[in-house]
Amino acid sequence: MSDIRSTTKLANLIDRFAALAALLGLVILWEFVVDVARIPVYVLPAPSVIWDAAIKHWQPLALHSWVTLLETFAGFGLSVVIGLPLAFLIVYSRFFDRAIYPLLVASQAVPKVALAPILLVALGYGIMPKIIVGFLIAFFPVVVNTVTGLASVDRDTLNLLRSMGASKVDVFTKVRFPHAVPSMIAGFKVAIALAVVGAVVGEFVGSRTGLGYYMLLATGNFDTPLVFACVVVLTLMGIVLFYGVGLLEIVLARFNRTARLASDVGTFGSFGT
Amino acid sequence: MSPTPDVTTAAPVVMLRHVSKRFRSRSVDVNAVEDVSLTILPGEFVSIVGPSGCGKSTLLNMVAGLLPATDGAIEVAGKPVTGPRHDLGIVFQQHLLLPWRTILNNVLLQIEVRRLDRAAYVDRASALLTSVGLGDFADRFPDELSGGMNQRAAIVRALIHDPGILFMDEPFGALDAITRDQMGLDFHKLSRAEGKTVLFITHSISEAVFLSNRVVVMSQRPGRIVEIVPVDLPPDRHFELRDETEFARHTRHVRRLFEKLGVLKD
Numbered sequence: 001m002s003d004i005r006s007t008t009k010l011a012n013l014i015d016r017f018a019a020l021a022a023l024l025g026l027v028i029l030w031e032f033v034v035d036v037a038r039i040p041v042y043v044l045p046a047p048s049v050i051w052d053a054a055i056k057h058w059q060p061l062a063l064h065s066w067v068t069l070l071e072t073f074a075g076f077g078l079s080v081v082i083g084l085p086l087a088f089l090i091v092y093s094r095f096f097d098r099a100i101y102p103l104l105v106a107s108q109a110v111p112k113v114a115l116a117p118i119l120l121v122a123l124g125y126g127i128m129p130k131i132i133v134g135f136l137i138a139f140f141p142v143v144v145n146t147v148t149g150l151a152s153v154d155r156d157t158l159n160l161l162r163s164m165g166a167s168k169v170d171v172f173t174k175v176r177f178p179h180a181v182p183s184m185i186a187g188f189k190v191a192i193a194l195a196v197v198g199a200v201v202g203e204f205v206g207s208r209t210g211l212g213y214y215m216l217l218a219t220g221n222f223d224t225p226l227v228f229a230c231v232v233v234l235t236l237m238g239i240v241l242f243y244g245v246g247l248l249e250i251v252l253a254r255f256n257r258t259a260r261l262a263s264d265v266g267t268f269g270s271f272g273t
Numbered sequence: 274m275s276p277t278p279d280v281t282t283a284a285p286v287v288m289l290r291h292v293s294k295r296f297r298s299r300s301v302d303v304n305a306v307e308d309v310s311l312t313i314l315p316g317e318f319v320s321i322v323g324p325s326g327c328g329k330s331t332l333l334n335m336v337a338g339l340l341p342a343t344d345g346a347i348e349v350a351g352k353p354v355t356g357p358r359h360d361l362g363i364v365f366q367q368h369l370l371l372p373w374r375t376i377l378n379n380v381l382l383q384i385e386v387r388r389l390d391r392a393a394y395v396d397r398a399s400a401l402l403t404s405v406g407l408g409d410f411a412d413r414f415p416d417e418l419s420g421g422m423n424q425r426a427a428i429v430r431a432l433i434h435d436p437g438i439l440f441m442d443e444p445f446g447a448l449d450a451i452t453r454d455q456m457g458l459d460f461h462k463l464s465r466a467e468g469k470t471v472l473f474i475t476h477s478i479s480e481a482v483f484l485s486n487r488v489v490v491m492s493q494r495p496g497r498i499v500e501i502v503p504v505d506l507p508p509d510r511h512f513e514l515r516d517e518t519e520f521a522r523h524t525r526h527v528r529r530l531f532e533k534l535g536v537l538k539d
Contacts (some may be wrong), residue, residue, distance in 0.1 A: 159339045164386040165359040174382065178373050259417045 050232065053225035055232070056225040061121040063215040065233055069125050071199035071210065072241065075134020076192045083142030083191075084184075086168070090143070091150040092168075103144065104232055112198075116205040133197030138191035145187025149180025185249050192241045196234065284351060286438055286470045287313040288338060289384040292345035294331050304495035305331045309345070311489060311498065313470060315437075318461070320481035321387060321489045322527065324536045328476045328496030333442050334471065337363060349438065359387070362431030363436040366446045368423040370415040370430075376402065378412040380430045394433060401429045405459065421452040428460060439464060441473045445480070452514070457484055461510055473513065478531075482523045483510060490530050499530055 014021070027047050033039070034046040035064025041049060054061060086104075089110040112133065119129035153176055161171050211230050218226035276370045288392060294306040301536040306328040313319050334340040336347055347354040349361070370379045377398055384394045402411050407418075415423050424444060425441050431439060445453040446462075461484050464471050475481050481488045488502040504523055514520050531537040 046457065091474055154367075154369075156367060157369050159334070159337075160363060160365065160369055161386065162339060162357040163361065163363050164383055165357070166386045174386070175371065178371070215300050 042222050042224045045228055046185050049225045050228040053223070054229035055227055056233065057229065060210075060214065061229065063231060064209060064211045064230075065237065067127070067210040068196070068199050068203065068212065068234070069237060071202070072134060072192070072195045074127070074131040074238070075198050076129060076138055076188075076195040076241075078135040079139030079195065080188065080190050083139040083187075084146060086139075087143045087146035087150065087164065090147050101147070104140070108140055113201050116202050116261040119202070120206045125208060127210075129205075130199045130202030131209070133194065133202040134195040137198045138195040141187045141190040142184075143187075143192075145183045147178055149183035150176045152183075153179050181252055182249075185245065185252070188245045188248065189242055192245050193238050196238050196241065200234065281314045285312045285348075286303070286315050286317075286350060287311070288346075289332075290346045292332070292335065292342050292347055294328065294335060294340070295343045297513045299392065306335070307495040307497050309496070309498055313472060315470055316373070316468060317487065318464065318471045318473065318485045319487050319489060320475055320485040321491060322475055322478060322481040323491030323496060324493045324531070325405055325476060327491045327493050328463055329476075329491060330442050333440055333472065334498065337361065337440055337528060339405055342425065360436055361440055362434070362436040363440045364424075364427050364431045364442065364444040366443040368420070369425040370423055370426060372415055375412050376407060376426045378417070379415070380433050383430050383433050387436065387481055395470065398429065398433055401432055402426070403430060404463065419452075421448050421456060424448060425459075428463075432469075435467075437468075437470060439469050439471045443474050446475070453480070458510065458512065458522040460484075465508070478524050479515065479524065482506075482520065482527065483515060488523075488527060492534050497532065499511060502527060502530075503537075 011251040031046045031048060034044055045053075074169060084102075085095075090101045091097070115136065116129060116133050119132050122206060123129045123132065158171065161175060165259035167176070199210065200215075207213040212236055215227050215230040218224075218230065282382065289309055290313045292306060292309045293304070297372065309332060311319075321332065322537055323329050324337075331340065335342045336349065336354065338349075338354045349358050357393060370376070371382065377395075380398045381391055381394060384391050384398075399408070399411060402408055404445070405428065407422060407425055410422065415426070418426070424447075428444070441460075445456050448456060457480055473481070473484060481505055485504050488504060490499045490502060491497065492499050502523065506523070507517045508521060528537060532539065
């Protein structure tokens with residue numbers, strides 16, 4: 001989709017890398033402002049100082065990142081493994097639709113992050129409470145987006161299938177599921193980002209490993225550059241995971257024809273963190 | 274009630290006796306269709322024409338077994354309709370092609386769902402697609418084709434399993450006027466060539482007269498049959514026909530019925 005405005009190749013190039021260029025500009029501005037205004041390093045370190053900290057501590061950073069990454073994957077995986085069947089049940093069972101789904105929606109008012117201390121008491125200092133917190137925040141967008149996708153097949157299409165004598169399994173495999181893929185993936189994208197949040201919050205509350213723990217440690221030492229380095233690593237992790245899920249879209253490219261739907265419901269369920 | 278041609282020749286394909294449909298909502302009951310009796314014979318092309326919301330589509334859905342009737346009896350091919358009928362082809366106003374399937378695979382969905390041998394129908398699908406001018410588009414996706422082309426594919430999907438009966442629910446309603454005329458004529462030829470019985474729903478008087486053997490005129494809600502107008506025009510239809518006085522006589526007749534109902538005002 002080319003823009004009417006971008007008529008030349010150079011304009012196209014600028015257009016494509018506009019966000020990257022803007023980011024670079026901001027980083028340079030940040031470096032400059034910190035330098036000129038002489039902002040103390042423990043308040044706001046310059047990007048170059050953060051970079052140095054990251055290089056210096058790359059080994060523990062990598063180690064703790066690995067733990068957080070595992071917790072994120074487990075939390076996300078759990079939300080998919082439990083969220084998808086739950087969504088199927090909600091779409092196919094009147095009981096689940098009328099009784100469970102409203103409860104599920106209402107339960108989103110519970111600040112799940114606040115459950116982390118309770119989970120800590122119940123499950124200890126290991127990675128389990130982090131996975132559960134991640135799951136608790138991540139599974140809702142998976143369920144909601146999948147339900148929306150499965151249920152948004154229009155009535156005439158279903159009537160057409162009925163007139164062909166289609167079984168429920170046919171309707172699911174040939175229409176509902178492929179129709180729901182784009183919105184499902186949109187839900188996965190939100191979920192994986194939330195699973196990172198869950199893992200880090202879980203680590204804040206009580207942990208001996210993970211980036212959340214490492215950040216607290218660095219804060220205690222007034223090592224602000226290292227705290228920022230952790231934030232940068234977390235951000236990068238989030239971006240990579242987000243696009244990793246996006247790769248699923250390419251694998252399932254044959255359903256991309258319904259991508260318009262995905263952009264309609266893409267941000268659905270991103271609340272409630 | 275109204276004259277029905279060739280009553281003696283064959284058993285009716287579609288028979289409705291005193292069919293009514295009421296929709297219940299919390300506060301009021303809506304009478305969508307009231308006391309409709311209609312008989313359609315093999316090979317007939319019958320149109321139902323009426324204002325929006327007169328229950329035409331409801332009627333068609335009931336005959337197709339997609340919606341239960343509140344009162345009355347419906348028979349298709351001599352058997353009472355109790356659930357979705359699988360021995361017909363349906364085309365809706367929207368083409369309803371699945372966007373992730375190619376045109377050919379959309380047509381063959383009908384075959385897959387019916388558990389028929391897919392390979393045996395590929396040739397027929399290609400031939401039918403070619404006959405509606407889509408021969409070169411079998412491997413394209415719906416979003417690469419125009420609305421008219423997609424609707425042609427939808428018609429092929431309704432024909433692929435060779436049903437005796439076709440139900441058309443305002444099939445050309447979403448198309449531009451020129452495409453619509455062409456598709457109507459092409460469909461008329463195709464359905465005659467394949468010997469289909471057609472129940473065609475439209476809100477266009479001239480389309481109904483141009484395509485049909487009989488035009489069923491329905492009132493606004495609650496939908497009742499006002500008159501069944503036999504169309505005494507030659508079986509082969511051409512665009513030229515629309516300029517002739519005989520054609521105009523029929524459309525005028527139908528239009529005056531709507532004027533009497535207050536649906537149309539001069």
